[in-house]
Amino acid sequence: MYATPFLDLPPLESAVGEVALPGSKSISNRVLLLAALSEGTTAVHDLLDSDDTRVMLDALVQLGCGVRRIAPGQVEIDGLAGQPPAVSARLFLGNAGTAMRPLTAALAVLGGDFVLEGVPRMHERPIGDLVDALRALGCTIGYLGNEGYPPLAIGRPALHLDAPIPVRGDVSSQFLTALLMALPLVATERPVVIEVQGELISRPYVEITLNLLQRFGIAVEREGWQRFTIPAGSRYRSPGKLHVEADASSASYFIALGAMAAVEQPLRIRGLGEESIQGDIRFIDAARQMGAVVEGGANRLAIRRGAWPLKAIDIDCNHIPDAAMTLAVMALFADGPSTLRNIASWRVKETDRIAAMATEARKLGATVEEGPDWLRIHPLPAGAWKAATIHTYDDHRVAMCFSLAAFNPDRLPVRIEDPKCVAKTFPDYFETLFSVARTATANIPVLCIDGPTASGKGTVAAAVAARLGYHFLDSGAMYRVTALAATRAGLAIAPEQEAAIAALARTLPVRFLDGRVLIGEDDVTDAIRTEEAGMNASRVSALPAVRDALVALQHGFRRLPGLVADGRDMGTVIFPGADLKVYLTASAQTRAERRHQQLLAKGIPAKIADLRADLEARDLRDSSRPVAPLKPAQDALVLDNSTATIEQSVAQVVSWWQGKRPFGA
Numbered sequence: 169m170y171a172t173p174f175l176d177l178p179p180l181e182s183a184v185g186e187v188a189l190p191g192s193k194s195i196s197n198r199v200l201l202l203a204a205l206s207e208g209t210t211a212v213h214d215l216l217d218s219d220d221t222r223v224m225l226d227a228l229v230q231l232g233c234g235v236r237r238i239a240p241g242q243v244e245i246d247g248l249a250g251q252p253p254a255v256s257a258r259l260f261l262g263n264a265g266t267a268m269r270p271l272t273a274a275l276a277v278l279g280g281d282f283v284l285e286g287v288p289r290m291h292e293r294p295i296g297d298l299v300d301a302l303r304a305l306g307c308t309i310g311y312l313g314n315e316g317y318p319p320l321a322i323g324r325p326a327l328h329l330d331a332p333i334p335v336r337g338d339v340s341s342q343f344l345t346a347l348l349m350a351l352p353l354v355a356t357e358r359p360v361v362i363e364v365q366g367e368l369i370s371r372p373y374v375e376i377t378l379n380l381l382q383r384f385g386i387a388v389e390r391e392g393w394q395r396f397t398i399p400a401g402s403r404y405r406s407p408g409k410l411h412v413e414a415d416a417s418s419a420s421y422f423i424a425l426g427a428m429a430a431v432e433q434p435l436r437i438r439g440l441g442e443e444s445i446q447g448d449i450r451f452i453d454a455a456r457q458m459g460a461v462v463e464g465g466a467n468r469l470a471i472r473r474g475a476w477p478l479k480a481i482d483i484d485c486n487h488i489p490d491a492a493m494t495l496a497v498m499a500l501f502a503d504g505p506s507t508l509r510n511i512a513s514w515r516v517k518e519t520d521r522i523a524a525m526a527t528e529a530r531k532l533g534a535t536v537e538e539g540p541d542w543l544r545i546h547p548l549p550a551g552a553w554k555a556a557t558i559h560t561y562d563d564h565r566v567a568m569c570f571s572l573a574a575f576n577p578d579r580l581p582v583r584i585e586d587p588k589c590v591a592k593t594f595p596d597y598f599e600t601l602f603s604v605a606r607t608a609t610a611n612i613p614v615l616c617i618d619g620p621t622a623s624g625k626g627t628v629a630a631a632v633a634a635r636l637g638y639h640f641l642d643s644g645a646m647y648r649v650t651a652l653a654a655t656r657a658g659l660a661i662a663p664e665q666e667a668a669i670a671a672l673a674r675t676l677p678v679r680f681l682d683g684r685v686l687i688g689e690d691d692v693t694d695a696i697r698t699e700e701a702g703m704n705a706s707r708v709s710a711l712p713a714v715r716d717a718l719v720a721l722q723h724g725f726r727r728l729p730g731l732v733a734d735g736r737d738m739g740t741v742i743f744p745g746a747d748l749k750v751y752l753t754a755s756a757q758t759r760a761e762r763r764h765q766q767l768l769a770k771g772i773p774a775k776i777a778d779l780r781a782d783l784e785a786r787d788l789r790d791s792s793r794p795v796a797p798l799k800p801a802q803d804a805l806v807l808d809n810s811t812a813t814i815e816q817s818v819a820q821v822v823s824w825w826q827g828k829r830p831f832g833a
């Protein structure tokens with residue numbers, strides 16, 4: 169996950185390969201609650217690991233449920249068989265509508281002393297229609313903030329279930345889902361009837377609910393989409409084991425990606441097929457209308473670009489409310505204006521999604537018209553795109569949708585603010601995107617930090633990389649590893665052994681893993697950091713054939729979404745076209761003192777004067793060698809940080825970087 173303030177997506181050109189998607193959020197949270205309400209233990213496989221499922225699991229633990237995390241994506245839940253042993257709890261449900269609504273209903277009919285609350289946005293998402301329905305059947309629910317919105321206080325009910333229970337269906341289908349999941353708990357002696365008032369929106373989500381209720385032993389009788397009867401004698405029983413399908417809404421971004429960018433080979437999706445029980449699988453039909461070529465199997469999909477530009481679409485989105493947001497960005501690549509209709513529910517989601525999509529698409533240069541329940545997006549021709557900073561409103565779908573704008577024909581980058589908001593349903597969304605997206609190497613930004621030893625290059629470069637979400641290349645480590653491997657192989661670090669050391673360097677099984685450096689399985693992180701290893705590295709690095717041998721390895725670090733490279737010749741030789749080159753330096757005395765501190769911290773005694781003499785010798789060798797000598801690139805910005813702190817140096821480099829980006833303020 170990218171926990172950076174923003175993530176810059178370089179211009180992307182095509183997509184190829186296969187993705188495995190996280191489990192469905194809708195199925196995951198329903199299954200967790202149903203398992204909790206059942207008799208017996210349920211083993212849930214392929215569960216989505218995200219913010220929304222985490223708050224649900226935490227709530228179930230607080231309610232006294234046995235929850236065992238067996239492996240990533242696998243939990244076991246001991247059902248409460250309808251009676252929460254905890255009679256009072258204060259549950260924090262984040263921004264998860266799929267936790268708030270069903271838990272409200274279930275706890276209100278079971279009764280107790282509960283408070284249900286969430287993040288500020290959750291307290292702006294209406295729940296009044298569900299509360300009205302629950303109060304009508306005798307539940308005790310109070311509003312702790314604004315009337316009609318969470319947080320809620322739940323007390324003990326005096327239930328009367330003889331008359332049909334009315335619930336509005338035209339604001340959120342989650343109200344009906346909540347009642348359908350709660351009422352089997354009290355339909356023991358007589359049937360319970362629910363009547364939907366108004367047109368039921370988002371029906372496919374109700375179908376998921378009915379399908380899962382069935383698996384947990386509850387056969388709801390349905391008359392049209394207006395009347396639902398929970399039969400007398402209903403009792404939740406665990407199905408034992410249950411697999412969660414991959415999330416069809418998450419798949420929409422990759423279906424769109426295939427339609428836009430899988431030109432030669434199809435893009436493949438695992439864990440989801442055309443027969444999915446999730447309504448958003450019908451996004452496939454919309455994508456096909458826009459020109460995608462989609463082939464589906466039982467548990468896989470393959471998507472290719474068909475029509476290009478995409479074909480404009482005019483579509484009622486009631487059946488695919490979440491995935492339809494993806495169409496809004498695809499519409500920018502269409503052959504005419506596209507209209508998305510019947511999307512009033514977007515206004516009460518994580519944010520007002522109609523306003524959000526319109527505002528952000530306009531930043532890209534698009535013409536967008538919006539109404540109370542519709543959106544019309546005009547295509548954005550080549551030459552008219554702008555490099556935009558996309559605000560994401562703590563809404564995972566806004567972030568994921570707009571990532572597709574990186575495929576714009578003007579080859580402009582797109583900045584996504586707060587990229588970690590995708591954690592709600594798809595924590596590794598951007599990593600998954602980068603695993604299949606392709607672009608010319610020249611499009612991948614590089615920031616170089618070169619300079620003499622102990623100037624702070626490594627420290628500053630790693631911090632800048634972390635701030636930007638970029639990869640980090642510590643090129644010095646490669647020379648250090650090569651020198652160590654040569655010494656261990658009994659090779660003298662001298663010109664006579666140049667060819668042999670170069671051959672060794674070319675096939676060295678070196679790996680960089682979470683700050684550790686490995687040769688094969690051998691962890692050499694500490695061994696390469698001694699002063700002696702630094703001096704040997706300096707010697708080995710003066711051998712031209714060795715430098716040559718390490719070029720490809722260094723170029724290999726230039727991967728999406730970008731690279732910060734630290735060394736001596738990053739800006740002069742390895743990445744001469746880098747977007748920003750910084751030459752970081754400090755006085756010899758300051759650098760010797762820093763090294764001294766560094767060694768002391770490791771418990772290694774040293775004298776500042778000796779260290780200074782050593783580093784001056786190293787500077788001299790590094791800067792006087794004929795091949796790739798240490799010197800600032802002509803277009804480098806020099807930063808003498810003798811009197812600056814690490815944080816000040818990092819801030820200066822990031823600020824220079826921002827100045828080079830096309831996003832404006």
Ligand SMILES: Nc1ncnc2c1ncn2[C@@H]1O[C@H](COP(=O)(O)OP(=O)(O)O)[C@@H](O)[C@H]1O
Nearest residue numbers: 621622623624625626627762766809812813814
């Ligand atoms: N601006 C700075 N002010 C104070 N100490 C610094 C500064 N920059 C780096 N250091 C410290 O100096 C030491 C050497 O930094 P390092 O990043 O290893 O340098 P290099 O990679 O250039 O050899 C580290 O212990 C680091 O924490």
Ligand SMILES: Nc1ccn([C@@H]2O[C@H](COP(=O)(O)OP(=O)(O)O)[C@@H](O)[C@H]2O)c(=O)n1
Nearest residue numbers: 621622643644645647705706709735736737
């Ligand atoms: N791009 C690079 C990086 C390091 N080197 C050499 O490798 C040695 C060790 O590099 P390093 O960056 O780990 O060293 P420090 O600056 O941390 O002391 C340097 O003294 C350089 O001689 C190089 O020649 N080219």
